[in-house]
Amino acid sequence: MLETDKLTKKFKDVVAVNHVSIELKEGESVGLLGPNGAGKSTAISLISTLMKPSSGDVRLNGKSVLKNPDELRRVLGVVPQKIALYEDLSAYENLKFFGRLYGLSGKKLEERISYVLELVGLADRKNELVKNYSGGMQRRVNLAAAMMHEPKVLIMDEPTVGIDPQSRNHLLETIRKLNHEEGMTVLYTSHYIEEVEKLCDRVYIMDHGKVIANGTKEELKAILSEQETVLIEFDQNYPQLFEKLGQLDGIQQATTEEHSLKLIIPKGTRLLGTLFHEAERYDAQIINVNVQTPTLEDVFLRLTGRTLRD
Numbered sequence: 409m410l411e412t413d414k415l416t417k418k419f420k421d422v423v424a425v426n427h428v429s430i431e432l433k434e435g436e437s438v439g440l441l442g443p444n445g446a447g448k449s450t451a452i453s454l455i456s457t458l459m460k461p462s463s464g465d466v467r468l469n470g471k472s473v474l475k476n477p478d479e480l481r482r483v484l485g486v487v488p489q490k491i492a493l494y495e496d497l498s499a500y501e502n503l504k505f506f507g508r509l510y511g512l513s514g515k516k517l518e519e520r521i522s523y524v525l526e527l528v529g530l531a532d533r534k535n536e537l538v539k540n541y542s543g544g545m546q547r548r549v550n551l552a553a554a555m556m557h558e559p560k561v562l563i564m565d566e567p568t569v570g571i572d573p574q575s576r577n578h579l580l581e582t583i584r585k586l587n588h589e590e591g592m593t594v595l596y597t598s599h600y601i602e603e604v605e606k607l608c609d610r611v612y613i614m615d616h617g618k619v620i621a622n623g624t625k626e627e628l629k630a631i632l633s634e635q636e637t638v639l640i641e642f643d644q645n646y647p648q649l650f651e652k653l654g655q656l657d658g659i660q661q662a663t664t665e666e667h668s669l670k671l672i673i674p675k676g677t678r679l680l681g682t683l684f685h686e687a688e689r690y691d692a693q694i695i696n697v698n699v700q701t702p703t704l705e706d707v708f709l710r711l712t713g714r715t716l717r718d
C-alpha cells in the first residue's frame with residue numbers, strides 16, 4: 409500500500425536517513441524501532457511528505473507521491489511527537505478546527521468529532537481547555553485530531569513519550585483496536601520495545617539512519633535461535649565479578665542493570681558451574697537465575713552491541 413524506496417535524507421554532514429526501504433501492507437501494524445537519534449522522526453517526516461528527501465522515493469499503491477502528495481495526505485493521519493494543538497481552545501474546538509481544515513462541516517463534522525472523542529476516551533471532558541489537560545490527555549487529543557479525516561493509514565511518532573501510565577495504556581489500546589477492529593494500517597515509532605511487541609506484527613529496526621533488520625517478531629527473534637539469554641540476579645551490584653563473568657569464554661553479550669547481569673550465550677553452554685564458582689570467590693549471593701527466550705531488546709543488543717536506552 410505505502411512504501412519507501414531507498415529513502416535518504418542528508419543534513420550537511422549527517423545522513424539522518426540512509427537508503428531506508430519500508431513497506432506497509434494494508435491492515436498491517438508495523439513498528440519502527442530504534443534509539444533516540446536513529447532517524448525515526450526524519451523517516452516519518454519524509455514518508456508523510458512534510459520533508460523532501462535527498463534521494464529515494466515514497467509510493468502509494470505503486471505511484472510516487474513526491475510530486476503530487478495530495479492523495480497521500482488524504483489517506484494519511486500523522487500523529488507528531490510534539491503536541492500540535494491550540495492550547496487556549498477546548499478539545500472540541502480544536503477538533504472542529506481540524507475537521508474544517510479537511511473540509512468537513514455540519515452534521516458530518518459533529519458526528520466525526522463525537523466519534524474521535526469517544527475513541528480516545530475524552531467525550532466527557534471535551535469542553536475543557538487543552539492547556540489544562542495532562543500531557544497524556546493532550547496526546548490523546550493529538551491522535552483524535554489526526555483521525556478527523558478518516559485516514560486509512562496512521563503514522564505515529566513516539567506517541568507515548570513522557571505520559572502517565574493510564575493515558576499510555578489508553579492510547580495503546582486505542583491503536584490496537586483501530587488496527588484489529590477497523591483494519592487501520594499503522595506505522596508505530598518507538599524506542600519502547602514492549603509497546604512494539606504488543607502492537608506490531610512486523611518490525612523494522614533502525615540504527616544510525618539505516619534499517620539494520622526487519623521481519624515479523626518471530627523472524628527477528630529467530631536471529632537468536634541459537635542463543636539463550638540468562639538473567640542472573642544478585643543481592644547487590646558486583647562490578648568486578650560482573651566484568652569477569654562477561655568475559656568468560658563463549659559469552660556473546662553481557663549487560664548489567666542494577667543488581668542483575670544479563671548474558672547471551674550459545675544454546676547448551678554449560679555456564680552454571682563456573683557462575684556459582686566465581687560468585688563464591690567474590691562472596692556474592694545469587695538470588696535467582698533465569699533462562700529466558702530472547703526478546704526484541706536482545707535482538708537489538710545482538711545487532712548493535714548496545715541497548716535501546718544507551
Ligand SMILES: Nc1ncnc2c1ncn2[C@@H]1O[C@H](COP(=O)(O)OP(=O)(O)OP(=O)(O)O)[C@@H](O)[C@H]1O
Nearest residue numbers: 419422423424442443444445446447448449450451
Ligand atoms: N533539521 C535537522 N538538521 C540537522 N540534523 C538533523 C535535523 N533533524 C534531525 N537531524 C539529525 O538526524 C539524526 C536523526 O534524528 P531523528 O530526530 O530523525 O532521530 P529519532 O530516531 O527520531 O530520534 P528522537 O526520538 O530523539 O527524535 C540525528 O543525528 C539528528 O541530530
